[in-house]
Amino acid sequence: MSVVEKAPPAPAPAVVHRGPVTDEHGRRIRVWELVLRYVLLLFVLALTVGPFLWQLSTSLKGPTEDIFSSPPSFLPAHPTLHNYARVSDTIPVWDYALNSLKVATANVVTNCVGSALAGYALARLRYRGRRVATLVFILAMLVPAESIIIAQFTTMRELGLNNSLVGVVLPGSVGAMNVLLMRNAFLNLPFEIEEAAFVDGANVWQRFARIALPSVKGTLAVVAIFAFMFSWDDFLWPLIVLSDPSKFTLTIGLNYLHGTFANDERLVAAGTVIAVAPLMVLFACLQRYFFRGVGEGAVKG
Amino acid sequence: MATSTVSRVRRQLPTSPWLFAVPGLVVTGVFILYPFVSTVVNAFTDRRTLIPGEFVGLANFRELLHDDMFWIGLRNSALYVLGVVPALVLLPLLLALLVQKNIPGIAFFRSAFYTPVVASIVVVGLIWVWLLDERGLVNSLLETIGVGRVGFLSDQWLLLLSAMAVTVWKGLGYYMIIYLAALAHVPRELHEAAAVDGAGAVRRFLTVTVPALRSTMVLVAALSSVAAFKVFSEVYLIAGPTGGPAGEDTTLVMLVQRTGTGLTGRVGYASAISLVVFVVTVALMLLVLRADRREES
Missing domain, CATH: 1.10.3720.10 (MetI-like)
Incomplete structure (x- = not known):
């Protein structure tokens, strides 16, 4: 039942040779379609993993750093484990x-x-x-x-x-x-x-x-x-x-x-x-x- | 020779088969089936946590009819099904189509999209409480692009909507994997035939993919509607333990938890509400499966 196990193996050599990217049946995927796919994938990635990273980033921000800023600052300016010590x-x-x-x-x-x-x-x-x-x-x-x-x-x-x-x-x-x-x-x-x-x-x-x-x-x-x-x-x-x-x-x-x-x-x-x-x-x-x-x-x- | 061995294996009746099944049967009996019977019985009593209680007939159910909080809970749980199920049937399917092709790095994306499923609902709930905060990330982004701040966590309906969004967000990856497994069985020839006939991507999706995945979509609808009607944690965390300031975001299971637990818990009344949860859940499952059969014929 595993999706990962069942999926046909990716044509890895084609990737290594920097040739055209092909799908699982060896057909070429058009460049614009490939670009569109990656844009969508990155968009969904930001939606699904982004919130976790934002939480991680918030937890690493020190007491003096503004966590409410608009536009938001995604990376902590001075990362600190201070908050973890405070939790315990x-x-x-x-x-x-x-x-x-x-x-x-x-x-x-x-x-x-x-x-x-x-x-x-x-x-x-x-x-x-x-x-x-x-x-x-x-x-x-x-x-x-x-x-x-x-x-x-x-x-x-x-x-x-x-x-x-x-x-x-x-x-x-x-x-x-x-x-x-x-x-x-x-x-x-x-x-x-x-x-x-x-x-x-x-x-x-x-x-x-x-x-x-x-x-x-x-x-x-x-x-x-x-x-x-x-x-x-x-x-x-x-x-x-x-x-x-x-x-x-x-x-x-x-x-x-x-x-x-x-x-x-x-x-x-x-x-x-x-x-x-x-x-x-x-x-x-x-x-x-x-x-x-x-x-x-x-x-x- | 072979058959006689099989029948010898089958014929032996030592006590050990029961010993094998006993741990599972005891746990299931004591902690699932007995509580179920006990829920049914308690629903007709005025039992409280510390008071055994007596048979009161249909009094609990009559009280339900006049209990505003019960109707609010029923409404919210029903709205939850209506809001969440269409999104969870459609969005994960689109996501599965997006990650289906084995392009470089796709395994990473598949795993990444699954991470919200792995995280605890408490973690997910608290992450979103912070994201949707008056001064949180979503609002600072909205302000940056000039929309202005939205009180996601202060309005009764926006609270419920936010909780639904969290449920959908957490469920996407799970149903995506179910769809991926089903997509692997859609014959490629169908797509090719449709393409030869000049059907575009959207048309092929509607005429080939959707019909081929119909039973999977029904399964997802059944699973997600049952889960949505029983919603507790998302609303509890986002709208707070009381379900919003005046309780107007309470769901049925939240009401069960609030009514029936603690030292003063009204076990009998909470059991009556629990029975409603049980009956509606089973009805939802049957409804979805029946709709499936009707479409088939």
């Missing part, structure tokens, strides 16, 4: 980052383990009630989280887990969509290999861990990345379940920072940069899986 003086931003990291890591582990096991059970194992189990996950996927969030909150209170990081993790700890993604991945594996292992005396666990699981690493990576991104970015649920400021995740902490120091744009800008930087690095390194996840998720969703 104002709110315990590194504790919040650590909380977010804990929640996201836990979410990755539970989703990978839980959905791989359940997906394997749905795809490969024969037992009574398998159809019902599949239906349970399909129904769960169709229920919008926002429509049950109050009941999730009261459930957490009943379990005594509200206002804890465990409570933040639990509802999304084994996503129904991830289970179904893993199920599909296992279904796409040829049955014969596992059959051979069975003949050789491998039990269920060995077949799962040694043969099936290593063959679906790509889908598992997609599950891991989306679990990380989802919980790092999540806002509504932690906002509802966490009330103690010392337990805040980064998104809730940022919301608090904005609510209390809305007029200090440099401070809020520095806070948002801290929150978004880790994901940008992750995205830059693992783009392939991000795109692949969109394709698989959309087909399922």
Whole structure:
């Protein structure tokens, strides 16, 4: 499903030779069309990435620099990390980052383990009630989280887990969509290999861990990345379940920072940069899986 | 020989299959299905966060009919669908066409256009609050070109419009990737045939690309309309937790959050609103899919 993987390879040599630029079918692209395309691409680039850079630039401007000037000054005159130091003086931003990291890591582990096991059970194992189990996950996927969030909150209170990081993790700890993604991945594996292992005396666990699981690493990576991104970015649920400021995740902490120091744009800008930087690095390194996840998720969703 | 092995594999019924599925089933049961049932039940009670509550029949729903805030929320969530969905069906498609050709550097542009999707909605919301500020970048640019400053964050309707713009901005890259995957399957011969017949780029877009991508467009419409109706974060961050000074920008999910949480939360009433969210969401999905089928026949 990956767009990047599926797209036909670009004719790189033609580019290197500074010859006419051609499309994927080897046809020449007219010069004016090429220019028009790049102009549009740069325009959209300014619209999509520009706001992030403006935020970065604001966060690097010192207290004496005018951030409201018109026409605007895009680059800080004297770049300084002063605002980042101020953020950590104002709110315990590194504790919040650590909380977010804990929640996201836990979410990755539970989703990978839980959905791989359940997906394997749905795809490969024969037992009574398998159809019902599949239906349970399909129904769960169709229920919008926002429509049950109050009941999730009261459930957490009943379990005594509200206002804890465990409570933040639990509802999304084994996503129904991830289970179904893993199920599909296992279904796409040829049955014969596992059959051979069975003949050789491998039990269920060995077949799962040694043969099936290593063959679906790509889908598992997609599950891991989306679990990380989802919980790092999540806002509504932690906002509802966490009330103690010392337990805040980064998104809730940022919301608090904005609510209390809305007029200090440099401070809020520095806070948002801290929150978004880790994901940008992750995205830059693992783009392939991000795109692949969109394709698989959309087909399922 | 082979078939007998298969049937032996299939016939075995140890306890382990259930052990495999148990973690997933328990989480789904306790944190999705039980809360769903509990939402339905609570909607007919006067339960509060700290008070168990009693069965009150349709009282919550009768109250909804006379609750101005509920109608404001319903109106805003519905407006959100109307405002956001056409933009999210069309703009990402145009963007996908723009990044489809493998010209030098295109991989960079594709990734760059996707960055708003990766960022947290809180980060995105706060970035735009600053951009649209009375003294922010957008207004200083508008002033520089002589348009003058616009109070994006002070007018009730401009606030809602700004939040919609943020939703569209954040969603562009996501739907672009969905369209890109679909575009790869549009047969090139169709385009060539149309070109031979003398159709220009716009005409080919309307007569070849759009019909070929119709099911993808329906999918995008379904996904984006469901997401738009459930909007919370964008409006919460841009119009503030109260949804504008007098709450006139409140959306339904914001109302659910405001009514049902905290120690004094009216769980029963919030559950009734939640049920409305659920029913409308499912209805939207069915509506879009039905429209698809009707067009097909």
